[in-house]
Amino acid sequence: MSPDAVAARILGLLDLADEDPTHEELEPYLADPAPEVRRNALGVLSDHTEDWTAASPVFAAALTDEDPAVRAAATRLVRELSEVLVPGEEFDAALRRATTHADATVRLEAIDALWRHRLTTVDELTGLSGDPDAAVRCEVVLGFVSLDALDALARAADDPDPSVRLAVARGLGAVGDPRGTATLTCLAADPEFLVRAAALTAMARTGCGDEAVHVAVAALTDDAWEVRQGAANALSSAAPDERGAAALVTALGDENLDVRKAAVKTLGAWLPSRPAVRSSLESALSDVDADVRAYARMSLTN
Amino acid sequence: MAQATNRVDVPVSVDQSKCIDGCTLCVDVCPLDSLAIDPETNKAYMHVDECWYCGPCAARCPVDAVTVNIPYLLR
Numbered sequence: 591m592s593p594d595a596v597a598a599r600i601l602g603l604l605d606l607a608d609e610d611p612t613h614e615e616l617e618p619y620l621a622d623p624a625p626e627v628r629r630n631a632l633g634v635l636s637d638h639t640e641d642w643t644a645a646s647p648v649f650a651a652a653l654t655d656e657d658p659a660v661r662a663a664a665t666r667l668v669r670e671l672s673e674v675l676v677p678g679e680e681f682d683a684a685l686r687r688a689t690t691h692a693d694a695t696v697r698l699e700a701i702d703a704l705w706r707h708r709l710t711t712v713d714e715l716t717g718l719s720g721d722p723d724a725a726v727r728c729e730v731v732l733g734f735v736s737l738d739a740l741d742a743l744a745r746a747a748d749d750p751d752p753s754v755r756l757a758v759a760r761g762l763g764a765v766g767d768p769r770g771t772a773t774l775t776c777l778a779a780d781p782e783f784l785v786r787a788a789a790l791t792a793m794a795r796t797g798c799g800d801e802a803v804h805v806a807v808a809a810l811t812d813d814a815w816e817v818r819q820g821a822a823n824a825l826s827s828a829a830p831d832e833r834g835a836a837a838l839v840t841a842l843g844d845e846n847l848d849v850r851k852a853a854v855k856t857l858g859a860w861l862p863s864r865p866a867v868r869s870s871l872e873s874a875l876s877d878v879d880a881d882v883r884a885y886a887r888m889s890l891t892n
Numbered sequence: 893m894a895q896a897t898n899r900v901d902v903p904v905s906v907d908q909s910k911c912i913d914g915c916t917l918c919v920d921v922c923p924l925d926s927l928a929i930d931p932e933t934n935k936a937y938m939h940v941d942e943c944w945y946c947g948p949c950a951a952r953c954p955v956d957a958v959t960v961n962i963p964y965l966l967r
Binding site for chain 1 (some may be wrong): 912954
């Protein structure tokens with residue numbers, strides 16, 4: 591199709607857009623041989639449709655369009671319109687086709703739409719968890735999180751890519767189930783420091799058992815301040831004990847202000863059951879950082 | 893309002909080879925009326941050197957002919 595013919599088709603589409611076109615009126619443009627026309631037709635459809643049940647499969651089907659620009663427009667629209675798209679047989683089938691597309695962005699978006707619309711299962715996501723692209727596997731992890739699939743998350747924690755393990759650690763924190771602590775304890779020994787930090791931070795949500803306390807106390811001496819901060823946060827969900835209190839008091843002298851802040855917050859929460867930490871909190875009132883001083887003051891006055 | 897005398901070095905540049913003769917989407921969406929249609933070529937151009945860098949002109953262009961040159965410090 592010549593550029594002039596494409597321009598004429600686009601102008602025809604734009605004229606139609608001024609008249610609130612129906613889905614049927616847009617159909618010739620949605621199936622146009624020129625990708626520019628198809629891409630713009632998707633935009634016009636999203637602007638004007640009132641029948642989302644009929645329109646939803648169109649956006650899902652466009653995820654597997656042969657043209658990358660149309661696919662990019664479809665992926666953007668499927669995400670943007672997530673709250674108004676209506677799942678149905680065609681919509682679901684189109685998304686499932688997209689999960690095996692060669693384009694990783696399409697696979698990622700399809701998996702995202704499947705779990706956001708609650709159309710997927712742990713078994714289906716497990717089948718997709720072997721994707722060669724790490725970003726897609728991260729999306730699968732988010733799907734597991736949406737289903738509170740702790741066993742599947744535990745298996746994903748062995749992923750060779752740190753970004754996936756990071757997603758698992760954050761996901762277990764989001765689920766907040768104490769049964770996730772065992773996986774988090776393993777991730778707290780991860781070679782990647784951001785994974786260790788995320789795992790320890792997540793323990794603050796899942797709870798910190800005896801073994802986890804041991805790991806968190808040891809992590810308070812980690813080289814990375816992010817990990818030390820995560821460890822101080824993790825201990826906030828643990829039962830106050832002598833070992834943890836001593837490690838947190840030491841952390842009050844950490845060179846990093848975020849670590850000191852996390853330590854002072856946890857010690858503040860422990861103060862009612864361990865009055866011995868009061869003197870340490872009082873010494874934090876003269877910290878060089880205003881946040882640390884403020885949290886110490888709040889702990890001592892509340 | 894200052895007139896844009898140099899049509900290349902302006903916040904919004906329009907690729908004249910892509911711009912569709914007869915389309916006015918970018919002109920219609922510009923909140924500052926900074927874009928206009930050249931009566932000689934029937935293509936869009938930036939006629940005043942004022943821009944909020946809001947972006948709908950580029951986002952709505954059906955042929956990706958519009959580029960908003962966002963200054964480095966605003967990116």
